[in-house]
Structures are given as structure tokens and as C-alpha cells.
Amino acid sequence: MDTSNEHKRLDYICWRDYFMAIAFLAAKRSKDPVCQVGACIVNKENKIMGIGYNGMPNGCCDDFFPWGKNSPIPTETKALYVCHAEMNAILNKNSADVKDCTIFVGLFPCNECAKIIIQSGIREVVYLSDEKAHKPSYQASKRMFDAAGIKYWQYTPQTDKIVIDFKKLKLSESPSKAEIEKLTLNDV
Ligand SMILES: O=c1ccn([C@H]2C[C@H](O)[C@@H](COP(=O)(O)O)O2)c(=O)[nH]1
Ligand SMILES: [Zn+2]
Numbered sequence: 052m053d054t055s056n057e058h059k060r061l062d063y064i065c066w067r068d069y070f071m072a073i074a075f076l077a078a079k080r081s082k083d084p085v086c087q088v089g090a091c092i093v094n095k096e097n098k099i100m101g102i103g104y105n106g107m108p109n110g111c112c113d114d115f116f117p118w119g120k121n122s123p124i125p126t127e128t129k130a131l132y133v134c135h136a137e138m139n140a141i142l143n144k145n146s147a148d149v150k151d152c153t154i155f156v157g158l159f160p161c162n163e164c165a166k167i168i169i170q171s172g173i174r175e176v177v178y179l180s181d182e183k184a185h186k187p188s189y190q191a192s193k194r195m196f197d198a199a200g201i202k203y204w205q206y207t208p209q210t211d212k213i214v215i216d217f218k219k220l221k222l223s224e225s226p227s228k229a230e231i232e233k234l235t236l237n238d239v
Contacts (some may be wrong), residue, residue, distance in 0.1 A: 066097050068210045070155040071179060074136075077104040078157055082113045083133065090140035091155045092173065100146050103139025107132055137164035141171045149173055159184065159203070165192035169199045176203040 064072070070091045078089030081104045092101040107116045117127045137160050141149060150172030154160075159178040160168060168176060176196065183189045196203050 064213065065209050067155070067177065067206060068208050068213070070099070070153075071157075071177070071206055071208060072213050073099070073102065074155045074157050075179075077102045077140075078136070080104045081106060081136075082118065083129070084118055086158070088136040088156065088158045090136040090157075092140050092144065092149050092152050093155065094146070094149075094152050100149050100152055101140040101142075101144040103134075103136045103141070103143050105133050105136045106139065108134050135161065135164050138167050141167055141173075153177060155206075158182070159189060159205075160192050162188040162191040162195070165195045169195060169201060174201060176201060177206045178203065179206055179208075181205055 070093050074089035074091040076089065077091065078087040081087035081089070083105055087104065089104045090102070091099060094100050107113050111132060116129075116132050118129050120128045120130060122128060136158075137154060137156060140154065148171070152173050153175040154168060154173050154177070156176065156178045157180060159181045160176060161183075181189075193203070195201075
């Protein structure tokens, strides 16, 4: 590795790792105790068009709506309320539409998200986990994507792990006032 600082860094992350990592960072915002999902929509110019994670709808307090799915009360189940990551990413878009875009998701989309993805004009789905592939609703997604000509494929990141260590980064924060004065005096 070149450590001279005279040439460009070579250990930067590639675009796909970057977008997938953003999807996972967004998932960190999820309050779901079991499954946190994030999604990042990107256009052909590698510009981010929308980000989302699974959460309760606006105005539906995270503390009062159910996060479980085993309650004897039929209405006390998260599935009735949670907005899925893909839907949130599409609705949060910062452009007129997401036509021809790619969506990066931590988890392969369910059938409800698949419908929304198709209708939004997204053409490609890049996912990391396919852990629910055995469930009919996820098989339905693949059936719909195949019929609609949406490309979908499981991503293998190039980087094993991406760490953001705020504590370590803080060590290189701007110098204190005393340090600045010392530096200035030494410069004169
Ligand atoms: O396409 C999907 C599928 C699921 N999710 C979210 C919805 C829920 O909050 C969890 C799934 O919880 P389980 O306990 O595993 O049923 O994942 C999503 O955002 N997008
Ligand atoms: Zn879904």
C-alpha cells in the first residue's frame, strides 16, 4: 500500500458496497426488535434518490404501536402497521420519480414491496439476505419480478466489514483553542 500521501487511496469502498452500507446504516434507525431492514435507491449516475427503513407510519407512536406478533389480540401485531423499508425509500424520494433506478436492500423484498417497486419504475433489486426465500410471499415477489422484467440479484460485498468508530475519529477532531494558539505562535 502507498503510504506516501502522494497518490490516491486504493482502499476506498466501491459504489455498491457504499450503497449497501447506506441501506444497513438506515436499518440502524429501525425500532423493530427482530428484523431491521434498510433500503437505498440509486439512479444511473450513482446519485441517491431515496433512503428508508422499516418503521411505524408518521403519527403512529413507536412506543404505543405493537412490535410483536404473538399477541392474542388480532390487532396487536406489527404486520398491520409497519411501513416496510422499500416503501419508505420510494415514498421518501427526492426526485420526481425513481424510474430506471436500482434499489439496494438488506433483505429481499416481500410481495407487497415487490408490487410497489414494480409500479415505481425501479428496474433492478440488489439484496444481501434471502433468508425468507422459503415463504410464499417472497416467492410471489420473484414471480412478479420475473414477469415484469425486473432484474434481481444477491450481492456479495467486496469489503468484509465497514466500521465507523466515532471514538477513534474524535481523536483527529479539530485542535483546541490552546493548540491553535500554540500552532499560530510557532508559525510566526
Ligand atoms: O420487504 C420487507 C419485508 C419485511 N420488512 C420488515 C417488516 C418488519 O418490520 C420486519 C419483518 O419482521 P419479522 O419479525 O421477520 O416478520 O421486516 C421490510 O421492511 N421489507
Ligand atoms: Zn415488504
